[in-house]
Amino acid sequence: MSAPLLTVDDLRVTFPTRTGEVQAVRGVSFTLGRERLGIVGESGSGKSQTGRAIMGLTPGHAKITASKLEFDGIDLLKATPKQRRDLRGKRIGMILQDPKYSLNPVMTIGKQIIETLLAHEKLSRSEARERALKMLEAVQIRDPERVFGLYPNEVSGGMGQRVMIAMMLICGPEMLIADEPTSALDVTVQLDVLSILDKLVAERGMGLVFISHDLRLVSSFCDRVIVMYAGRIVEELPSADLAQAKHPYTQGLLNCLPTIGTDRHPLPVLERKAEWSA
C-alpha cells in the first residue's frame, strides 16, 4: 500500500481561556489517501479545529501538539510559516462554509483567482487569465468572461461557492479540506456544488476531507466516515457500513434522521453519556 497523503496522530488543540483550558481536539488520529473522508459531529465536537490544524490556521494563542502531523512526508508542525504558505493554495486547499467571508469584497473575482495562481506559479498575466477562465468553466460557470469582472457581492451564494472551489483548485492541490462547504446554500444549489466538487476530486485524484454536521450528506458523498464527539473520534467506518455503526452516539445520530414515508412522533432525543467525553 502506498504511503498516505496525510497522517494525523494524536492531534490535540487546546485554547487557554479565562476559565481554564478548552480542549477542542483531544487525541485525534487518522490517515487520508486519495479518497473522500468525511468528518461528522455536532457543533463544538472539534471538526473545524481539526481541519484548521492541518491547514496551519489554528489561532496563534492555541496550543497544538501531535505525535505526527504529516502531509506527503512533510512534518507540518515543524514547517516554517513560508513552507506553510507555499503548501496552502498550492498543494492543500480549503473551502469554508460561506464564500462571503472567504472572498475579498473589494477585488474582482477574476483578479482574485489570478492572484492565487500567480502566488504559486510563474506565468504571464494573459496565461493566468486563460487558466482562470478555464477553471471557472470547469466549475460550470456559464459565462466566465462576465463573472470574471464581477465583485463577490454581485454573485449568488452558490456562484460564490463555485468561485471559491475554482480558486482553491486552480493550482491543482493534492488535498482539499472542505469545511461545511454547502451549509450556507439552499438544497438544490447544494447538490450542484457537491456534484462539481465530486467530479473534480475524482478527475484529479485528490484526497478530500469533507467536514459536516450532516451525517446523511457525508455518508452519501464520502468513502469513509469519522464520527467526532467532544474532541475525540468515537467511530470510524466505511460509509457503506454506517448502518452497522457500533458507537451509541453514531447510532443515535442515525436514529434521528427523519425518513420520508415513516411517521415518527416525536423524533428521538440524542443521548449523551459522560463517559463518551471522558
Ligand SMILES: Nc1ncnc2c1ncn2[C@@H]1O[C@H](COP(=O)(O)OP(=O)(O)OP(=O)(O)O)[C@@H](O)[C@H]1O
Ligand atoms: N478561539 C477559541 N477559544 C476558545 N475555544 C475555542 C476557540 N475556537 C474554538 N473553540 C472551542 O473548540 C471546540 C471545537 O470547536 P470547532 O469549531 O472545532 O467545532 P466544530 O465541531 O467544527 O463545530 P461547528 O460545526 O459549530 O463549527 C468548541 O468547544 C469551541 O468552543
